[in-house]
Amino acid sequence: MSKEPLFVAVSNQKGGVGKSALTVVLSSYLHFEKNLNVAIIDCDSPQHSLVRMRERDKKAAANNAYYQQLLNQQWERVKKKAYPIVGATAEKAREAADELAANGDYDLIFVDLPGTVESTGVFRTIVNMDYVLTPTTPDLIIMQSTLAFSTTVLDYVRNTKDVPLKDIIFFWNRLKKRTNVEVFKSYSEVMRELHLTVLDSTLPDLCRYEKEITHCKRAFFRCTMLPPPARQLEGSGIAELAEELIVKLKLVQS
Numbered sequence: 001m002s003k004e005p006l007f008v009a010v011s012n013q014k015g016g017v018g019k020s021a022l023t024v025v026l027s028s029y030l031h032f033e034k035n036l037n038v039a040i041i042d043c044d045s046p047q048h049s050l051v052r053m054r055e056r057d058k059k060a061a062a063n064n065a066y067y068q069q070l071l072n073q074q075w076e077r078v079k080k081k082a083y084p085i086v087g088a089t090a091e092k093a094r095e096a097a098d099e100l101a102a103n104g105d106y107d108l109i110f111v112d113l114p115g116t117v118e119s120t121g122v123f124r125t126i127v128n129m130d131y132v133l134t135p136t137t138p139d140l141i142i143m144q145s146t147l148a149f150s151t152t153v154l155d156y157v158r159n160t161k162d163v164p165l166k167d168i169i170f171f172w173n174r175l176k177k178r179t180n181v182e183v184f185k186s187y188s189e190v191m192r193e194l195h196l197t198v199l200d201s202t203l204p205d206l207c208r209y210e211k212e213i214t215h216c217k218r219a220f221f222r223c224t225m226l227p228p229p230a231r232q233l234e235g236s237g238i239a240e241l242a243e244e245l246i247v248k249l250k251l252v253q254s
């Protein structure tokens with residue numbers, strides 16, 4: 001019998017906060033380095049950027065002996081295939097996740113939601129997840145709408161019976177050394193006062209996010225078939241974020 005996975009939406013109704021990039025980097029890290037079985041539902045329709053990233057990665061790997069070798073070594077080490085990435089609309093994400101879960105043994109299914117979640121169908125998707133993971137950046141406009149939307153969802157959950165959603169877990173992404181310290185500090189305080197769950201791990205703004213295996217260089221970060229190499233992982237905060245999530249979501253590595 002297949003086990004019941006944890007359903008986690010990666011959501012923030014603001015675009016460009018890192019939902020898709022982090023869904024992929026975290027999935028690759030958890031799947032290949034942490035022995036968790038992961039799947040992604042890509043709801044960024046109609047462009048489906050993660051489904052397309054997988055196609056790009058496959059093609060790039062097939063044409064490059066170095067990446068072929070890395071994939072072979074990975075296979076020898078973990079004996080695991082790449083995780084599935086399935087396209088769906090945001091309204092039908094839970095159904096798509098259920099279908100995947102019925103046909104495989106997953107520990108964790110990430111649902112990468114698009115930047116617009118204004119419809120009631122998407123609200124339904126969100127409250128039918130186990131958790132929502134919300135990357136946010138220290139930007140006044142982004143913070144205002146993120147907090148307004150998230151508190152609406154949390155109020156609904158508190159006042160409605162039998163809603164699967166347990167919590168919204170926030171974390172900071174794209175922290176720059178100097179420029180946005182003030183916004184970061186004041187909003188961290190506001191979030192504490194609102195009793196929101198905020199992870200200790202923070203992710204710095206780094207150029208390496210643009211590095212894919214399609215660039216034919218040996219340094220890559222964002223890949224759907226390989227976790228970031230140790231040198232790229234260092235200083236990115238991804239390993240720390242993953243460890244914190246494993247504890248918070250009570251994920252059991254098999």
Ligand SMILES: Nc1ncnc2c1ncn2[C@@H]1O[C@H](COP(=O)(O)OP(=O)(O)OP(=O)(O)O)[C@@H](O)[C@H]1O
Binds near residue numbers: 014017020114207
């Ligand atoms: N910590 C980071 N440092 C630097 N660049 C980052 C970081 N996180 C994400 N990015 C980059 O920011 C850009 C936007 O990220 P991404 O596409 O993941 O955002 P999104 O929240 O999924 O947006 P949308 O709502 O439009 O789907 C991408 O080019 C991504 O590589």
Ligand SMILES: [Mg+2]
Binds near residue numbers: 044049
């Ligand atoms: Mg996206």
